[in-house]
Amino acid sequence: MVKLTAKCIVAGDSTVGKSSLIQLFRSDGSHFQKNYTMTTTMDVIMKTIPIPETGDSVELFLCDSPGKPMFYEMTEVLWDQPGALCLVFDVTNEASFDNCSRWLQRVKSKTMSPHLPGVLVANKTDLTGRRVVEKIQAEEWAVSHGLEYFETSAKELENYDQPFRSLAKAFHRLYQERVEGFRNLP
Incomplete structure (x- = not known):
C-alpha cells in the first residue's frame, strides 16, 4: 500500500x-x-483519494489560487513544483476560457517535469441559457493541451468530484510508470 502526495x-x-x-x-x-x-491568498485544502483496485491512495493538496491579477506575484511563489493542475473556467464567460492558455503557461513554468497531469473544468453548466463556450470548443482545446475535460455545476452538485479523482488516478499512474522505469534499469 502506497500513499502518495x-x-x-x-x-x-x-x-x-x-x-x-x-x-x-x-x-x-x-x-x-x-x-x-x-x-485573496492561496488556500490549501487536503483530501486523501483512494485509488480503486490498488490499495494505494493519493493525498491531494488542492491549492486554491486567487484569480485577480493583483494577487499573482504573492501566490505564484507557492506554485513551485506542482504535481497536478486543475484549470477552471465559467461556461458563461468567454474571457475566462480564453485566459486558460495564460494560466496553463504560468503553472507549467513552475515545473521541471514534462508530465504534469491536468484537467480543464467547465463550471456553471447549469446556466444553459447563458452559455457562450461550447463543449466541443473546450474539449478540443483540452485535448490539444494534453488535459482531460470535465463539465461541472457546483451549484447543482454535478460532477464536482470527477476532475479531482481523475487527477489522483493520473498522478498515481505516472508514479507507477516511473517505478516501472526504475525496475527496468540494467
Whole structure:
C-alpha cells in the first residue's frame, strides 16, 4: 500500500467557481457556499483519494489560487513544483476560457517535469441559457493541451468530484510508470 502526495494547483479567473468546487469536493458534496467571498491568498485544502483496485491512495493538496491579477506575484511563489493542475473556467464567460492558455503557461513554468497531469473544468453548466463556450470548443482545446475535460455545476452538485479523482488516478499512474522505469534499469 502506497500513499502518495501531490500538490495540485487550481487556477483560473476570479468568479469561475474554483473555491466552490474545492469546498464541495472536501465536504463530499455537503457544503455549497451561497455567499461568495473572493479568494485573496492561496488556500490549501487536503483530501486523501483512494485509488480503486490498488490499495494505494493519493493525498491531494488542492491549492486554491486567487484569480485577480493583483494577487499573482504573492501566490505564484507557492506554485513551485506542482504535481497536478486543475484549470477552471465559467461556461458563461468567454474571457475566462480564453485566459486558460495564460494560466496553463504560468503553472507549467513552475515545473521541471514534462508530465504534469491536468484537467480543464467547465463550471456553471447549469446556466444553459447563458452559455457562450461550447463543449466541443473546450474539449478540443483540452485535448490539444494534453488535459482531460470535465463539465461541472457546483451549484447543482454535478460532477464536482470527477476532475479531482481523475487527477489522483493520473498522478498515481505516472508514479507507477516511473517505478516501472526504475525496475527496468540494467
